[in-house]
Amino acid sequence: MKNPYLPREAKVISFKRESSDNFTLRLNLKMKHEPGQFLQVSLPGIGEAPISFASYSDKHVELSIHEVGNVTNALAKLKKGDKLLVRGPYGKGYPMEELKGKNLIIMGGGCGVAPLKGVIEYVEKFKKDFDDIILFLGFRSVDDILFKDHLSKWKKKFCVNTSVDKRPVKTCFDVKVGFITKLIEKSRLKSENSVALMCGPPIMINFIIKILKDKGFKDNQIFVSAERMMNCGIGICGHCMIHGKYTCRDGPVFRYDEIKDYQND
Ligand SMILES: Cc1cc2nc3c(=O)[nH]c(=O)nc-3n(C[C@H](O)[C@H](O)[C@H](O)COP(=O)(O)OP(=O)(O)OC[C@H]3O[C@@H](n4cnc5c(N)ncnc54)[C@H](O)[C@@H]3O)c2cc1C
Ligand code: FES
Structure with missing residues (x-):
């Protein structure tokens, strides 16, 4: 059986500073995904964090990251050519196909x-x-x-x-x-x-x-x-639960009527 926690390697194609505490990494990844889905991004010996896709391209993947702690500060030190690990894409994004015509x-x-x-x-x-x-x-x-x-x-x-x-x-x-x-x-x-x-x-x-x-x-x-603390990212650990819904699997994007009674819990 395939191990769902096994990440794949990605290489940094470019690093761009957006502001004093935010930067964008362009990675040499080609993967099908919906806008609003996320990757679990990790650095060995440091940790893992969920980061959303900040691009929609069939040539590369971009992640735009706010430096707030362990993993994100370490990601901010990466340079062109450095490697990191990713799992995903995970979750449900914005339903763009359904929204056509609007x-x-x-x-x-x-x-x-x-x-x-x-x-x-x-x-x-x-x-x-x-x-x-x-x-x-x-x-x-x-x-x-x-x-x-x-x-x-x-x-x-x-x-x-x-x-x-x-x-x-x-x-x-x-x-x-x-x-x-x-x-x-x-x-x-x-x-x-x-x-x-x-x-x-x-x-x-x-x-x-x-x-x-x-x-x-x-x-x-x-x-x-919706943003919740995450661990597995794949609906197993229960860390990200909002009243019976897994933010990582049923979200992170929800139609408001699905979570309106619980979103501030
Ligand atoms: C689905 C999803 C998509 C995300 N996409 C992005 C993105 O595109 N770019 C980006 O910069 N960040 C994103 N985040 C937030 C990012 O995952 C967290 O900031 C990350 O955990 C930081 O890891 P760290 O090790 O650097 O910080 P840590 O040392 O883990 O934490 C720093 C501080 O942030 C708090 N924190 C950590 N995770 C969360 C969370 N999920 N919600 C609220 N507070 C939290 C901690 O309690 C602590 O106070 C996303 C989170 C989720 C759940
Ligand atoms: S992060 Fe583990 S169930 Fe959602």
């Missing part, structure tokens, strides 16, 4: 924008299959904005709204100042034939859901990526 509202905050980059790259590839595409991306400050080099390209294709919480001293970036939730609240979003895809801090998600409901969105028009 207006997409893509909403992310901080490092939660990483998995949404995978969604955006999917939509770039299949743009004609979707209706209007609107992005709301919120960051703490201009220095914390991720994927700066992609933003100008996205602005040519989609309606992109970016905000920073802190007023910058000086910037050439076209950003609004204030919480992204305020921008969303002020926007005229039509709920008809629309879905919202989100990832970010729970407090931001909770505010956005309330705003969307006030604008007429139903629970089944909202998709949220």
